[in-house]
Amino acid sequence: MLTTIFGFEMPTRLLFGHGAVENLGFECSLNGWASALIVTDAGVYSAGLTQPVEAQLQTQGVRYEIYTGVVPNPTIESIETAIPQAQDKDVVIAVGGGSVMDSAKLINAIRTHGGRVRDYEGADTVPAPCKPLIAIPTTAGTGSEVTFIAMFTDAAKHQKLPVVSRHLAPHLAIVDPEMTRNLPPAATAQTGMDALTHAIEAIVGVQANPFSDMLAFEAIRLITRYLPRAVRNGADDIEARGAMAFAATIAGAAFNNSMVGLAHAMAHALGGLYDLPHGLCCALALPVAMHFNLECQRPRYEQIAQVMGFAHTDTEVVPLPTATIQGGVWDKTFTAEDAVLRVRQLMSETGVPAHLIDVGVEVSESDLETLTDLTLADGSILFNPVQPTREQVKALLRHVATYTE
Ligand SMILES: [Fe+2]
Numbered sequence: 001m002l003t004t005i006f007g008f009e010m011p012t013r014l015l016f017g018h019g020a021v022e023n024l025g026f027e028c029s030l031n032g033w034a035s036a037l038i039v040t041d042a043g044v045y046s047a048g049l050t051q052p053v054e055a056q057l058q059t060q061g062v063r064y065e066i067y068t069g070v071v072p073n074p075t076i077e078s079i080e081t082a083i084p085q086a087q088d089k090d091v092v093i094a095v096g097g098g099s100v101m102d103s104a105k106l107i108n109a110i111r112t113h114g115g116r117v118r119d120y121e122g123a124d125t126v127p128a129p130c131k132p133l134i135a136i137p138t139t140a141g142t143g144s145e146v147t148f149i150a151m152f153t154d155a156a157k158h159q160k161l162p163v164v165s166r167h168l169a170p171h172l173a174i175v176d177p178e179m180t181r182n183l184p185p186a187a188t189a190q191t192g193m194d195a196l197t198h199a200i201e202a203i204v205g206v207q208a209n210p211f212s213d214m215l216a217f218e219a220i221r222l223i224t225r226y227l228p229r230a231v232r233n234g235a236d237d238i239e240a241r242g243a244m245a246f247a248a249t250i251a252g253a254a255f256n257n258s259m260v261g262l263a264h265a266m267a268h269a270l271g272g273l274y275d276l277p278h279g280l281c282c283a284l285a286l287p288v289a290m291h292f293n294l295e296c297q298r299p300r301y302e303q304i305a306q307v308m309g310f311a312h313t314d315t316e317v318v319p320l321p322t323a324t325i326q327g328g329v330w331d332k333t334f335t336a337e338d339a340v341l342r343v344r345q346l347m348s349e350t351g352v353p354a355h356l357i358d359v360g361v362e363v364s365e366s367d368l369e370t371l372t373d374l375t376l377a378d379g380s381i382l383f384n385p386v387q388p389t390r391e392q393v394k395a396l397l398r399h400v401a402t403y404t405e
Contacts, residue, residue, distance in 0.1 A: 006209035010253045011169040012135075012146045018242065020176040021052045021136060024093075025060035027172060033090035033132065035063045039082060039104040041070040044096045049138050049179060053095050065089075067107075070096065073153040073160065073271050073278070074103045076117045079110075086111040091132040094170070095179075097191065098142030098278055101135045102150035105168040108133040117152055123379075126165035135170035138179045140230070140244035141191025141279050143198055143252015145173035153272060158370075160268040162379055175249050177241040185231045188244075189350035190279030192227040195219060195248040196343070197267070197282040200290065200304060202251070202258035204297040205383045212254040217307050219251035224308045224346060231350045261384035262375075263289035266393075266400060269374035274361055283352045288399045289384075290340045296386045301336030308342040309334050356401045363401040371397050 015023055028036070036057055040050055045068045057064045067082040086092055086107050094104030106117055112130040120126060135145035144150070148169040151160050183191070199219040202212050222243045229240035266289065267281035294301055344354070353359050363371070372394045375381065381388075388396065398404055 006211065008209065008211040008257050009166065010146055010256065011148065011166055012173050013171065014146065014173050014175065014249065016175045016246065016249065018177055018238065020174050021179065022056065024053060024056035024134070024136075024174060025062075027134070028057065028060050028062050028091070031091070031132065033062060035089045036091045036093050037082070037086045037089040038064055038066045038093050038095055039070060039086075039107060040066065040068055040095045040100055041072075042068050044100065044138055047182065050095050053093060053136060070100045070103045072099050073275055074099050074151075075153050075155045077155075079103050079106050079117050079152060082107045083110050091134060093134045093136065095136045095138060097137065097139040098144045098151075098194070101137065101142065101144035101170070102152065104133060104135065105144075105150040105170070106152060106163060109163075109165075109168060120163045120165075121161050123164045125163060126167040128167065130167050133170045134172045134174060136174045136176070136179060137245070137248070139183060139187065139191040140177075140180050140241070140248040141194040143195065143248050143255065145170055145175060146249055146252045147256040149256065151268070158272045159374060159377075160272040164379075173249070175245050177238060177245040180241050180245060181235055181238065183234060185234065186351065187277075187279075188234050189227065189231045189352045190277055190283060191248070192223055192230065192244055192279070192350070193283035193286065193347065193352055194279035195244070195251045196223045196227075196346070197263050197286045198251040198255040198260060199223070199247075200286065200339075200343075201260040201263055201383075202254040203304060204293055204300050204385050205258050205261045206385055207258045207383055208300075209258065212258040215250040215254040216258070217303070219247040219254065220304060220307050222247035224342070227346065228349050259383035260380045261289065262292065262381055262388065262396075265375045265378035265381040265384070266371075266397060268378045268380065269371045270356070270400070272374055273367065273371060274356075276359070276361070280353070280359070283347055284354075284356060284400050287340050287343050287347075288396050290343065292388065292392070292396055293385055294336050294340070298336045301339040302334055305334035305336065305338035305342060308339060308346075355403055357403070361401075363397070368394060368397055368401070
């Protein structure tokens with residue numbers, strides 16, 4: 001450790017905690033922002049989650065409009081439709097999950113530098129800093145509030161494409177666990193698995209470094225301990241919501257520097273082709289990708305197993321399926337395989353489907369070819385610790401699709 005040069009960057013200022021949204025008005029006044037566009041989606045809007053944000057703007061006398069047209073796996077059209085509304089505003093405020101925040105980043109880049117969504121595909125495509133952007137997440141998963149990555153979907157090609165630029169990063173992230181309090185159990189579980197995937201892939205990827213490790217291991221500990229509680233009783237267990245919100249944000253900061261890997265490459269392919277939620281796609285792909293990477297990153301997975309194995313609930317240690325506690329001491333050393341088992345266990349404990357077939361998706365042979373192409377074309381795969389062949393990717397996707405063991 002600490003024998004190689006590494007960099008770490010988190011350009012976003014973070015304001016975290018219960019009631020943090022109540023500082024929004026002050027932030028507007030501090031920065032002289034007199035007009036705002038709230039970017040959100042219909043579900044977040046109808047759940048009333050823009051109301052505390054609007055209340056802050058009203059109190060401060062900030063003129064605002066609301067764009068509710070963000071869609072899951074945001075399309076180019078859904079992003080570009082918001083540009084005229086965003087053009088003359090002092091600040092764009094994203095209120096929502098990953099799709100909303102990613103859309104707002106691209107809306108903000110285009111309102112600053114012009115052009116179309118397509119012009120920004122790829123890395124370092126945003127030429128200079130953007131106008132002010134605030135991200136207020138309503139899920140604990142994506143980490144998009146502190147990353148400089150945005151995904152958009154080419155609906156015609158069923159492909160999710162990335163924009164990666166430090167200038168995309170929100171200027172301010174207001175992470176308030178209250179905003180996630182009423183997120184339904186399935187969405188809580190799936191978005192939590194996205195955060196877990198970020199953390200695990202940040203640790204085993206080729207760009208891992210001690211700074212991102214520190215954040216990612218802590219995220220894994222928190223998710224293992226608190227995700228089941230947030231899923232079971234999220235409306236009342238605000239401690240669990242707070243821990244999950246923090247875990248998602250620090251996992252975001254970790255993978256923003258270390259990037260993600262094979263699980264995300266497969267997840268992007270699945271999300272693009274079947275229009276499924278990103279968190280669900282990550283969960284389906286994660287254990288399969290972990291199993292594939294196991295041999296070349298065995299010590300790292302042992303460390304992950306250790307953290308997951310010893311993550312306590314309030315009253316008890318969560319045992320691995322293959323371990324027991326003898327006199328207060330684990331009866332076994334954690335192996336890399338235990339990390340995969342523990343992820344599978346966490347998925348079943350939180351009601352996350354194990355395979356595509358469980359959500360009613362049957363993968364045809366031609367879909368399998370398409371998914372393989374999309375996975376291999378996805379930039380995330382470049383950061384995976386080992387590069388799979390085409391045949392290997394196809395075989396892995398069969399495992400994601402259905403029960404093959
Ligand atoms: Fe993700």
